[in-house]
Amino acid sequence: DTTSLSIRERRGDNEATMQRQDALARIRELVAQGASRAQARMVALDQLALQASALATMDYDFLFDKVRRQLVIGYNVGEHRCDSSYYDLLASEARLCNFIAIAQGELPQESWFALGRLLTITGGEPVLLSWGGSMFEYLMPLLVMPTYENTLLDQTCVAAVERQIEYGRERGVPWGISECGYNTVDVHLNYQYRAFGVPDLGLKRGLGEDLVVAPYASALALMVTPEAACLNLQRLAADGLAGRLGLFEAIDYTPSRQRRGESSAVVRSFMAHHQGMSLLAFAYLLLGRPMQKRFESDPLFQATLLLLQERIPRATAFHANTPDLSELRVAASGPEMPVRVLASPDTAIPEVQLLSNGRYHVMVTNAGGGSSRWKDLAV
Structure with a gap:
């Protein structure tokens, strides 16, 4: 019996040893597979980085007016010519493109200073005028670009948000106005889309005729006034804008677009770029500015960051009656001849x-x- 027990024990030990050896062999195999896949993933990431760098290299020559030193709004491929209007204001989403092009050496640094710096007063503070008075124009660049206290751009962003808050209070609605979908559909039942803004902040005429509030505008404001923006987002959710994929696109308060007996209409759609901007704004607040830190770590951008640190001018002319300035947006020119291709x-x-x-x-x-x-x- 003792001999049989000893044999069984040795047999059990051998089986355990073989199982351990099989397990170790399997682990070695999995480690080798993991290393191979990790190497393949690293190669793929390197290729994607090279591809992204290549895509970031653009030809701005056909969009850049060398006389005005400004970028045109766009290029009409069908007519083979540039648009007649320009990105000519510093308080614009185009300043992000302009900054990057300067950092890459694609545009001259003078193009930054060719951007208009028309100032008005809101809340007792000077603020740069934009074209449409929208949150997008003022705050979109902050999703990736750093900002510096006591600079012209920083004060402009803060004052613009404060004016948006005040304007919402004056109109008796939640605040946050920007370009978005509104309560009009086409024959395919697609919501229509255009820019909306606060009259005091924009040169464009007729901004006070519409009243459309977009939740993503409040999300952008999280980067400037986080507490007020959070409360406003909660108010919008309580007002019925919370949907399955987040907050709906907008709520339209414009009287001419309401059904009889109703004062507002929710624009029940989700736009990917507005959701994406909201996620970046959340990351700014909750994760400690990760995109801005990446932006600042690029050597090309580091060499150009001084452009973002422009001080507030001590003495300048302030424009009080902004609607009268709308004619400044488009360059004076005669009627254009139609082009036929x-x-x-x-x-x-x-x-x-x-x-x-x-x-x-x-x-x-x-x-x-x-x-x-x-x-x-x-x-």
Whole structure:
């Protein structure tokens, strides 16, 4: 019996040893697989970083007006020409693009100082005027860019939020006005979208005709006045804007867009870029400015950060009647000639362009043929 017990014990020990060896072999195999996958992931991340760097390199030449030293609003591909308006104000989302292009050496530093710095007074403090008076124009760049106390941009952002809060109180609604969807749909039942703002902060006329509040505007304000913004978001949620995917796009108080007997309408949609901006604002507040720290760690941006530290001017002209300044937005110019692009010479019916001043007439076809006449005389 003792011998049998000893044999069973040795057999059990051998089996345990084999199990441990099998387990160790399996662990080695898993470690090797993990190392291989980690290496593949690191290579993929390096490739993505290179791809992101390549995508960050842009050609601004066709968008940059070298005379005005400003970026145009956009480029019309169909007509092969730039828009006639410009990003010409410092209080604009375009300052982020302008700053990055300067840091990359794609635009001259003078383009930063070519941005307009029209000032007005709100709450006793000077604030830069924007075009649309929206929260987006003032605060969107702060989602990634740092800000510095006692600077022109910092005071502008604080004063703009305070004016937004005051304006909401004056109108008897929650505050936070920015570009967003509103209570109008197209034939496909898609909500329409455009910019809204506070009249005192924007050069654009007619800002007081609409009253649309967007929750993401309050989310942006978390970076400036976190307590007030949090209370306003709670108020919006209590007013029925809380949906399955977060707060709805907006609430429209404009009387002309209400059903009979109703004073507001919730815009029941979710826009990915507004949700994304909200998440970045939450990260700013809850995670200690992670995006701003990454921004500041880039050597190119470090060399350009002084542009963000512009001091508040001690003596300057303040513009009180901002609606009268809206004409400054678009450069004075005559009516533009329409542009027609003929892409192919091979069409079943010739495409014809006619030009005339009443006496001299020119006809050109898309195949290259044509004729010209002076009164009744062929030329």
